[in-house]
Amino acid sequence: MINLLTLATSFLLGSSFFELPQLTSAQDIIYCNKTTSNCPSSAPCCSSSGQCGNGTYCMGGCDPRFSFSVDACIPQPVCQSNTWDFTTDIVQSSEKYLGNATDYQWTYESYGHILDYDEGMLLAMPKNSKGTVVSSTFYVWYGKVAAKFRSSHGAGVVSAYILFSNVQDEVDLEFIGSTLEEPQTNYYFQGNLSLTHGKNLSTTNTNTNWHTYELDWTEDSLTWSIDGKAGRVLHKNETYNATTGLYAYPQTPSRIQISIWPGGDSSNAPGTIAWAGGLVDWDVSEFEDPGYLYAMLDSVEVECYDPPSGTEKNGTKSYVYKNNQKDWTSDSVMITDEDTIIGDLNGSGLDRNLDEDDDESSSSASKSSTKTASKDSTKTTAADSEETTGSDDEDSGSGSNGKTSVSSDVSDFVQYYGSVTSKAGAASGSGMVSSFMGLLALAVSCVLL
Ligand SMILES: *[C@@H]1O[C@H](CO)[C@@H](O)[C@H](O)[C@H]1NC(C)=O
Ligand SMILES: *[C@@H]1O[C@H](CO)[C@@H](O)[C@H](O)[C@H]1NC(C)=O
Ligand SMILES: *[C@@H]1O[C@H](CO)[C@@H](O)[C@H](O)[C@H]1NC(C)=O
Ligand SMILES: *[C@@H]1O[C@H](CO)[C@@H](O)[C@H](O)[C@H]1NC(C)=O
Ligand SMILES: *[C@@H]1O[C@H](CO)[C@@H](O)[C@H](O)[C@H]1NC(C)=O
Ligand SMILES: *[C@@H]1O[C@H](CO)[C@@H](O)[C@H](O)[C@H]1NC(C)=O
Ligand SMILES: *[C@@H]1O[C@H](CO)[C@@H](O)[C@H](O)[C@H]1NC(C)=O
Ligand SMILES: *[C@@H]1O[C@H](CO)[C@@H](O)[C@H](O)[C@H]1NC(C)=O
Ligand SMILES: *[C@@H]1O[C@H](CO)[C@@H](O)[C@H](O)[C@H]1NC(C)=O
Numbered sequence: 001m002i003n004l005l006t007l008a009t010s011f012l013l014g015s016s017f018f019e020l021p022q023l024t025s026a027q028d029i030i031y032c033n034k035t036t037s038n039c040p041s042s043a044p045c046c047s048s049s050g051q052c053g054n055g056t057y058c059m060g061g062c063d064p065r066f067s068f069s070v071d072a073c074i075p076q077p078v079c080q081s082n083t084w085d086f087t088t089d090i091v092q093s094s095e096k097y098l099g100n101a102t103d104y105q106w107t108y109e110s111y112g113h114i115l116d117y118d119e120g121m122l123l124a125m126p127k128n129s130k131g132t133v134v135s136s137t138f139y140v141w142y143g144k145v146a147a148k149f150r151s152s153h154g155a156g157v158v159s160a161y162i163l164f165s166n167v168q169d170e171v172d173l174e175f176i177g178s179t180l181e182e183p184q185t186n187y188y189f190q191g192n193l194s195l196t197h198g199k200n201l202s203t204t205n206t207n208t209n210w211h212t213y214e215l216d217w218t219e220d221s222l223t224w225s226i227d228g229k230a231g232r233v234l235h236k237n238e239t240y241n242a243t244t245g246l247y248a249y250p251q252t253p254s255r256i257q258i259s260i261w262p263g264g265d266s267s268n269a270p271g272t273i274a275w276a277g278g279l280v281d282w283d284v285s286e287f288e289d290p291g292y293l294y295a296m297l298d299s300v301e302v303e304c305y306d307p308p309s310g311t312e313k314n315g316t317k318s319y320v321y322k323n324n325q326k327d328w329t330s331d332s333v334m335i336t337d338e339d340t341i342i343g344d345l346n347g348s349g350l351d352r353n354l355d356e357d358d359d360e361s362s363s364s365a366s367k368s369s370t371k372t373a374s375k376d377s378t379k380t381t382a383a384d385s386e387e388t389t390g391s392d393d394e395d396s397g398s399g400s401n402g403k404t405s406v407s408s409d410v411s412d413f414v415q416y417y418g419s420v421t422s423k424a425g426a427a428s429g430s431g432m433v434s435s436f437m438g439l440l441a442l443a444v445s446c447v448l449l
Contacts, residue, residue: 032066044068044348048168055345056094060107060135060255063166064321065328072349073166075318075338076253077101077138079304086121086297088114091134099341101137109133113292120298123159123260125152127287131261134297139165139253139319141333142305146214147258148298151175151183153207156264156273156280159295161213162257166321167191167328169250173201173213173224175295176263178277180205183213185224185232189239189248190328201231210298219308219330222250251330253319256302260295311335 032039032046039045039052045068046052048061062073077099084090084105091114092104108114112132113124125131140163151159157177164170168191174184183206186198203211203226214225222234239249262268263276273279286293308330312322315337325332343353 032063034066036066038066039068039072041068041350044072044350048164048166054348055342056097058342058348059097059099060094060137061164061166063168065167068350070321070323073321074099074342074349075320075336075340076166077318077340078316078335079140079143079302080105080138081143081302081304083299083301085299088116088121091121094135095345097137098344099339101340105137107135107137115294117296120148120150120296122294122296123258124292124294125157125260125262126292127282129262131259133257133259133261136256139255140217140302140304141253141307141319142217142219144214144216144303144305145256146212146301148210148212149258150208150210150296151177151180151206152260152293152295153177153180154281154284154293155278156262156276157293158261158263158276159206160257160259160261163215163217163250163254164257165250165252165254167252169252169254171215171217171222171250171254173215175206176275176277177207180207183226187222187234187250189246189250192248194248199232201226203227217250218305219251246327246329252328252333256300258295258297258300260293307335
């Protein structure tokens, strides 16, 4: 019994949290994972949620193991050392991001909801929604990453701060909303189930207090710290697996991801719900006012370390997996000068669609001067937020899942929801959010099935 429960839990942690919303009817979706064949050339990229497509599917999280070919995935932008003070201005919808990591260092999934607030950016989880994931566009290999963050709260409500690679190496720090003084650490190697890698830390209430959570990740060791105090150290040499002859240690370029999600949604597996501290109570008053639960992100500071000393280099711009690699370990990665850009959301590493899309590139470049992240970036509040209603409809991405057809009503939902996100403030958000409950519920039921 206990093993079964743990198994279900671990599987969830390793895999289901990052599902992209399924915007298409079930029969159109082409799946990709270790038990299926790789993606077809017409939809060549395997997303981190195990579905084939173009565009977004070929960028952050594109899994080269199950894609049509290694080079279907767009090369991964190299690590950037900087400190980002979060406002919605520096976070682009993943449905608009075309790979320029100089323009945007952060994206949020199109189903998500981010808001400016005095004390930091909010990652919101409206009633019956999937929550929100914010991801770096660049990859860390290796580095020290510190996030100043306040978790959400409540049974079943999970806040997370992780490093996640395209071959699903993963470093986790997760906050269960019912045990707010015990953040949980974990790690995964290539998405493989691990029943025994979790360990709890101890601190003061993670919802009511700001803490700085640091992941110090080197080739040889991984240290989880809270407010400068190490809580757990993992040495690579402790992870050797004699059966495979490999170190089961996270070791490939990884994006930083910060999220809030309903681990305790009733549609999840029983083990997941138990791990998350029970069912989410969707009737708590916060879902009416302000209209959502949230995690708060103040800042992320990244100090990039050198890649492993033996790394093959033919440039400085992007990490790529080598074509002839065998085991998807750090030895499989090289550094190149290959570009990380696509021309539109039907592009892939096999055909970037750069020629057809001069409009898109220039409009993205023109925004760049005001969108650069820095320590000095000023935060906007609800009242200051820009009103950008409907003006950017034409480049909203219904085409991210290239192969499959996107039904127009659902893609309208994405566009509309995205534009709400860009103008809603923490104070004014509730009415807007609650008017989308029906649509959100629909989206969630599609996703979680
Ligand atoms: C792989 O995808 C298939 C759908 O084609 C699904 O039934 C199966 O559960 C998936 N396997 C894993 C390990 O995710
Ligand atoms: C991951 O687990 C699968 C079985 O579930 C196994 O075939 C594969 O070799 C494992 N990979 C590594 C690198 O341990
Ligand atoms: C961590 O804390 C949770 C919740 O209290 C508990 O269920 C779990 O067993 C703990 N994990 C470890 C590895 O001690
Ligand atoms: C792993 O390396 C650390 C640091 O070098 C050392 O203290 C530890 O004893 C080693 N552990 C094993 C299992 O070899
Ligand atoms: C070593 O890898 C094999 C193959 O993936 C797996 O079955 C086994 O559980 C791993 N051993 C440990 C101690 O994790
Ligand atoms: C190295 O990069 C150059 C130019 O970017 C390219 O022509 C060459 O094929 C690359 N070599 C390897 C081994 O990838
Ligand atoms: C990416 O954006 C930067 C800043 O806006 C711009 O200078 C650069 O030309 C863009 N790169 C590409 C390849 O479009
Ligand atoms: C992507 O391809 C689809 C199907 O060919 C087309 O309808 C859509 O307009 C294309 N999107 C873009 C951004 O080019
Ligand atoms: C997706 O990319 C592949 C490979 O570049 C291409 O053949 C296919 O036409 C693209 N799909 C769409 C809808 O453009």
